[in-house]
Amino acid sequence: MGMNVTEKILSRASGKATVSPEDVIFVNVDKAMIHDVSGPGVIKVFEKLEQKGINTDKLWDPSKVWVAEDHFVPSADMISAQNIVLLSNFTKKYGIEKHFKYGMGQYGICHTLSHEEALVLPGEVYVGGDSHTNTTGALGAFAAGLGHTDIAYVLLNGKIWFKVPETLYFKLNGKLPEHVMAKDFILKIIGDIGVDGASYKTMQFGGSGISEMVMEERLTLTNMTTEAGAKSGIIEPDQETRDYLASRGATNYNEVKGDSDAAYSKIYEYEAEQLEPTVAKPYSPQNISPARDLSNVELDKAYIGSCTGAKLEDLRAVAKILKGQKVKIRTEILPAAISIYKKAMKEGLAEIFLDAGVTIGPPTCGACCGAHMGVLAKDEVCISTTNRNFPGRMGHVESKTYLASPLVVAASAIRGKITDPRDLK
């Protein structure tokens, strides 16, 4: 029996000829990331270790570590500002050169930078101090989120324990129809398998529908594997992966693909032509419904942001709908990185947004995690391109968030009600 792509990556990284699901292995990590929430947490762990007499003078390899400022920047208040100072002192002390600082050129949401800047490459083992680290698996890497203590351990030792996850394979047959996006597909999957449907498993995506998909759409799929409880999400590298990385200057890496007789614990098949614009209702990403069935839901806000829904492709989709239109409700667009912001300017998207009445904000996790930049008041109803709609996630505990694709969110912004983009006239 052969190995699938995840097992192959993990076997290489653990120095074993073969690995199987349930094996506990000690793997060498290729890349690690912390941000302005996990970073200060890691710094605290370091302080505790120092008190115990453990030497924390050096990281395993500062060139393999990078730091993002994304959750509470531009500094939302005094404590956030202080945390940014903490991070800056940390990267200076340990000689971490890849520190993406807001207000100093390229910066943005950690997961967006991982692919925008080609910081992670196919075949690598990448861990980050954030649950949506899974996102980067779309590049053909093993990418998983860890807690602060685990990340502290990786930063010092360059290694971590993993139990090899079993893999669920999601096969998409055919190209997605015109008004359907990767977001609709992943919401449909989460609705089908539930928010713990992939607990401690890898979700792998493949099939002709995935081959047809551009990288930024693929990233939406792996990003939201987290919402199904997955350890990681992955897509085998192909020409699209190579082209995407080459355009970002990365050509030197060791691609890994699964064996033709690889085993999967379960295979799910979806027909692209049967998928439709889909929305997750409050308060769970698995609480899905066709967008059309919710056309009576009145909205107060539309939010286009986050690692899930503010990549360049997402902004292009929004612009397609908003061009020449006016929004009826408050609408915010927060591009996920400065590089995306710049491209949106260059392509004329920013002008379309501003003409439609939208406010464009700086790259930040912002209201996705309820931090700042448009959080919700009590009873406010929002439609959002983000990834979670738990109670209080985007603001007041009695606010409501509907999760949807950029197309659905843009169409809804025009109508002020949840709108299937196919129904816009």
Next chain:
Amino acid sequence: MEPFKPVKSIPTPLDKVNVDTDQIVPKQFLKLVQKTGFGKHLFFDWRYDKNEKPRSDFILNNPQYRGSKILLTRENFGCGSSREHAAWALLDYGFRVIISSSFADIFYNNCFKNGILPIKLERKDVDEFFQTDSEIEVNLEEQTIKTKSHTIHFDIENHRKKSLLNGYDDISLALQHEKKILEHERNSKYSSL
């Protein structure tokens, strides 16, 4: 970390599925980085009303469960954000054991790093605990939960059990075995040394 000793307590029954870390510690407290003092933020939006007064209808505010060291809850506990603050808050509040039929992966790992024992049981056993309202005793050494009438066995990976019983976090454990790891590395053809 404190070595894990047997825990005897009435379990606090939190009868909810898919409790996410946004509910365990809401976002406004994530900026705080001290590991202690998070107990007061635990389940903040459920525990307090808009004037920050305790809500009498929330289980943690029921005097019967004051001082409880065991949290009893439903499947997929700890899903969502990877914030380790969730484990810090539960520990600081006083919980040393969480019983559920399943846990979210990152949260499950974070528990062990902070001296909390998450116990996975069959759903029927969890249901049974929800029906009873008396003291139980969790013994990690024996891997048992004792009630008045019977004893339930639970599974746990050996290295996790050992770490908790000795009060090791992974980092101290690795340091303890540093020599062995280095030796293994030197002999391995995939050595990174």
